[in-house]
Amino acid sequence: ETGVTQSPTHLIKTRGQQVTLRCSSQSGHNTVSWYQQALGQGPQFIFQYYREEENGRGNFPPRFSGLQFPNYSSELNVNALELDDSALYLCASSKGTSGGGDTGELFFGEGSRLTVL
Amino acid sequence: GDSVTQMEGPVTLSEEAFLTINCTYTATGYPSLFWYVQYPGEGLQLLLKATKADDKGSNKGFEATYRKETTSFHLEKGSVQVSDSAVYFCALTQYNFNKFYFGSGTKLNVKP
Numbered sequence: 134e135t136g137v138t139q140s141p142t143h144l145i146k147t148r149g150q151q152v153t154l155r156c157s158s159q160s161g162h163n164t165v166s167w168y169q170q171a172l173g174q175g176p177q178f179i180f181q182y183y184r185e186e187e188n189g190r191g192n193f194p195p196r197f198s199g200l201q202f203p204n205y206s207s208e209l210n211v212n213a214l215e216l217d218d219s220a221l222y223l224c225a226s227s228k229g230t231s232g233g234g235d236t237g238e239l240f241f242g243e244g245s246r247l248t249v250l
Numbered sequence: 251g252d253s254v255t256q257m258e259g260p261v262t263l264s265e266e267a268f269l270t271i272n273c274t275y276t277a278t279g280y281p282s283l284f285w286y287v288q289y290p291g292e293g294l295q296l297l298l299k300a301t302k303a304d305d306k307g308s309n310k311g312f313e314a315t316y317r318k319e320t321t322s323f324h325l326e327k328g329s330v331q332v333s334d335s336a337v338y339f340c341a342l343t344q345y346n347f348n349k350f351y352f353g354s355g356t357k358l359n360v361k362p
Contacts, residue, residue, distance in 0.1 A: 137293065166350075175254075175339055175352030176294070189348040223294070237282050237301065237343065239350065241293035 137242035139224050145248045146214050154209040154245045156224030164188070165207040166239065167199060168223040176223055182207055211247075219249045252277040256340045256353035263330055263360050271325040271356045273314075273340035281342040283307075283316050283323040284350070288337045297325075297338070330360045 138157045146152050158165050164183045168176035178191035182201035196212040205226070211218055225239035257272040275283065285297040285307070298307035303318035312327045323340060340353040 168350075168352075173354070175341075175354045176350075178349045178351070181348060191349065225294075237284070237299055238296045239286075239294075241286075241295065243291075243293045 137224055137226050137240050139222075139242035139245050141245055142243070143246045143248075145250060147250050148214055148216060150214050150249075151210065151212045152214060152247060154211075154222050154224075154247070156207045156209070156226075156242060158205045158207065158224075158226035159240050162226035162228045162240065163205050164227045165201055165205065166225045166227070167207070167209045168225065169193075170221040170223055170244070172220070179209070214249045216249050219247060221246050252281065252342060252344070252351045254340050254342055254351050254353040256338075256356055259337075259355070259357040261356060261358050263358070265332055265360055265362050266329045267360075269325070269327040269330045269334075269358070271338055271340075271358070273323045273325065273353060275321050275323065275340075275342050275351075277321075277342055277344070277351075279344060280318075281344050283314070284341040284343070285312070285314055285323070285325050286339045286341055286352075288339065288355075290336070294339065330358070332360045332362055334358060335360045 166181040167179040170176045180190040181188045185201045198210045201207045221244040223244045225241045253276045282301040284299045286294045287297045288294045298309040300307040300316035306315045314325045337355045343350045
């Protein structure tokens, strides 16, 4: 069983640039959630995708956008990067009609560390 | 809105010591409660969960009881090991498992 994989693992951007982060969900999972984890903080919910449709969004501006593909992989796009966007971005997959599926369990990737200079 | 508060770390213990990490929550309705753990160099993984009041979640010697009257879900282990060194996150979600609210994490260091 292949776990959740994210790419790239690390990247550096400058203010105003755009970034795309990618996530492959675990086999059998149809739901992907994205979280932002600032240094020393817990993960903050950005949004969730279920069967290619957005299924909930946290308190993030519209310059944070996403996609889910037919194979259930996903992208997180951030436009007009700001210094405060520097964080670890976590992707989590799950199965079922809701984010946690039958068990309420999220399966996390190791994250993409974004630094904005 | 919903939120989770957990004790600040780091917590440093000797091997075989008793562990408690406090977690309290604010939520409407009847949330499900979770503990996730992040070992060095790895992604977060579910440690245990409880979906209704008075439920006890347990795994790998860790336990936590869902206390609605005190809105708490404290994590305990009777005898910690060096391999338990990690960051522990308390979290909650509502019935649709859509959005998880995480605490800020508590780093545990266990010394031999």
